[in-house]
Amino acid sequence: MRDVAIVSFSQLPSVKEIEAADEPELVQPVTSDAMKQVGLTQDDIGFTCSGSTDYLPGRPFSFVAAVDGLKAWPPIRESHVEMDGAFALYEAWVRLMHGDIDTALVFSFGKGSLGSVPDILNLQNDPYYVQPLGLDSISAAALQAQAMIDARKATERDFAEVAARNRKNAIDNPNAHIKGDFSVEEMLEEPYISSPLRKSFCSPVSDSAAAVVLAAGDVAKKLVERPAWIRGIDHRTEPHALGQRDLTTSPSTKLAAEKAGVGKGKVDVAELHAPFAHQEIILREAMGLGEGVRVNPSGGALAANSLMTAGLIRFGEAASRVLSGDADRALAHTTNGVCLQHNLVAVLEGE
Amino acid sequence: MSETLSAPYVLEYTYTRSTGPVIGRFLENLRYEVLEGVKTADGRVLCPPLEYDEEGEPTTGEFVPLRPSGTVKSWSWVPEPRKGHPFDRPFAWALIQIDGTDNAMVHAVDAGKAKRMKTGMRVRLRWADEKNGTIRDIACFEPISPFMPGPVHLDYQVNPGKHYTAYLRGLEQGKLIGGKDPQSGKVYVPPRGADPVTGNPTSEYVEVPDAGVLTTFTIIRIPFEGQKLKPPYCFGAIVLDGADTPIYHLISGVPHDEIRMGMRVKAKWKPQDEWETSLENILYFEPTGEPDAPFDSYKEHL
């Protein structure tokens, strides 16, 4: 297998609403910046892949408009996944294994401000048995959080502490928007949205776009001094029905982490895509991340959560710390589906 | 440049879903208020029935009837429902394991209050009045109380005894009537058939003033079944002047922390046109403002 690395990362600051920006206006700045960082243009890119969902703008084929944010002339090798951009990164990584091209551009975009994300995500539920009930994503996550409390794996205070830690980390992140030194006690006074979840235990809904450039072997070494090598990458899924899973654990994350080789060395930094505070606890346990790991220095999804982009941003944030020398070995994680059904884990290493 | 253009956009469609043999049968039987589960290849039962179990194995197509009740495995209280939720008043989401099955169903519990919800509680299915062939034919689940209600209802026609009747007739007139023991001279309010100490029958009725001494009292703070008043309120024993036994009534018209044993109090009556044969003609007793009665004068009543 070829060595493939992340060599650059660009993101639009995640905010509650990016006004008056259509798909090309979101995509053009991040893709051109990511390429410019390593002195490349679209003509140099071997393969382009994006991640997005039609349901954010409520329009079928919405990703087609995104192509207008690229220089697609002469016609480019391009593909798209209806999943988070991190999965588009996975497809690009696979494509680079072929050996005929050496660079790939990956991007994603999402404007959560256009509709109601928790209600849109009800459409991920079983269309016969659950969708007609209108189970929004916060309520579904709440059932998981309550299960953790019942199993004595965590308390609401633990959730508040996760939220506080992430948002405090985000103070140093100009691209996150929910940041500050928030009081755990004040969080515990908030009313429930869907018990036991209070507003602070949930991620915000954000607008953003992000892009990453991948390069293989020697080409990566020529483009940057210290490429963030993807040493292992794997994803796994679990059964769909909430009533058939143990919601307090994440076997798919555990398996993906094993296959990606997380346990083979020390993890300096882990960027985990946990849209709800209690999920970070589940993920850490599944991947065996102990106290010595710096989790979500960017603030994670609790500080900024643009659907379909948050996962790619986890990859970008982990990679930038390797690229800068701030970390030697980093972990990036992305989740897909209701209550952590499907998980992608990657290990990035500097040399 | 003018402000951003913005317009509402509704994405709406009613899909016509083909359900297949397993889901189709389950939904069809909901119309007849029959709840069924399907057997898996390894003998477990799933409700709601799935076509494939979590291993990807097809279920057998063999259905079993189920009792419409189950146990809550997890739940979440929604104080402010969203549009699209099953209720527009507070309710709970829950994962419910139907009795006799090996998985759990997502649905709603109409529990009324958040504190009613507990993992492990028992719930029963409530059917929708109008069926439309979807999972909503199950309207929701409701809590099963561990207690069986045991109502009792007996009709009586009662009447008070002669002396108590005199007491009530007095109250109807705005008077407090006591009964006197001729031998001991003790006056009992209300009058009784016999003096409890001497055993002598009450011989005559005397009217006592509607003022007296508050000997002892309590401030009621906790709510209880059948309570008519909202706590906190004061309830005390009043020995009316000239009486030798206390009557019990509410004390009001004074801050609770100023109520004292020995306080002189007087009845506050309802307007005359509202009087009936009842002690409730007196709303409460309130302080007169006179100096307190000395302790010795009432200590025997304590």
Add this chain to the structure above:
Amino acid sequence: MAEHCAVIGIGQTKHRESRRDLSISGLVRDAALRALRDADMTWKDIDSIVIGTAPDMFEGVMMPELWLSDALGAAGKPIFRVHTAGSVGGSTAVVASHLVQGGVHEKVLTLAFEKQSEANAMWALSPTIPFQPQLVAGAGGYFAPLIRSYIRRSDAHPDTGCMVAVKDRQNGMLNPNAHLHLDQTLEEVKASPMLWDPIRFSETCPSSDGAVAMVLVSEKHAGRVKNPAWVKGTSVRTERTFFAGRDQVNPAAGKLCAKDVYGEAGITNPTKEIDCAEVYVPFSWFEPMWLENLGFADEGEGWKMTMEGKTKLDGEMPWNMSGGVMCTNPIGASGMLRFAEAARQVRGTAEQHQVDGAKVAVGHAYGGGSQFFAMWVVGSER
């Protein structure tokens, strides 16, 4: 490429306007089981699943691969969902083959499906969005003007489109899985009502429910069957919907996609070295247009090949032996059906619509405003 990839199992549902007898899970499972059986494999043998389907709005389930994971025995495995508009069936197969060629997985199940009867394809394709003018009514409305341009540019015989319709439907009669089984004469087709001038009703693809699946394996496992189809080349190309100087009739992305895949497969003369092709023709006139675009005919000459009967089942260059998109169109699956039918040809398993001695075949898919293209070349020799 690092590894060779072979197709050893192919399965598809009986396509119909509406498969009311099956849920979406049932539909997908039906095709998958047939492919597994064809490969003499079980669910446990599969390492990874790649699924493709067109907009989620067709079925109203967001990210259906999550919900379908049980139907596909995916617990504990990677499952991936591709969406590249109409070409999705093709690009899904391309991604699946890369997993094998890149050495990431050895045995991959790939599927594509659409259950259009659950919704209404017209509605899903053209919701009324504020600020966007409603210029076209459905895909036909979009393509009809392009077809008119082609006819003018090439001075094509006006019957060309109808000839394609007759041929594809006749081929469909030989394919038990096809949705439409219509035996129509040229006169009947010409007499059918004009929908979007110059496209007639009988020159239009149907709306179908259907699914198709393939099992792709590395060389190590190809020996499970006697007749694997080897993937000789794959390619994808995209261009923008609108830009100055864009040729939508003979799109550059299509030409480049073909050039890429022929290069990878070592083909220098398509008409001589390719035995047959399954090409995405949703409206009859796309056959002559794509004959030119994919290098089977010079510019302006494609319609002659059709009129001369060269693309018939028994002709020099059979196209759409299965009846093509003109007989069966579950949008998300149509691209993969082309790829799968091409593979059947070189495996010799196309039964009544088999081209005798086919050794090299092309599968092609396109989508969007003629802007997304995916192709593969398969051969009976490694």
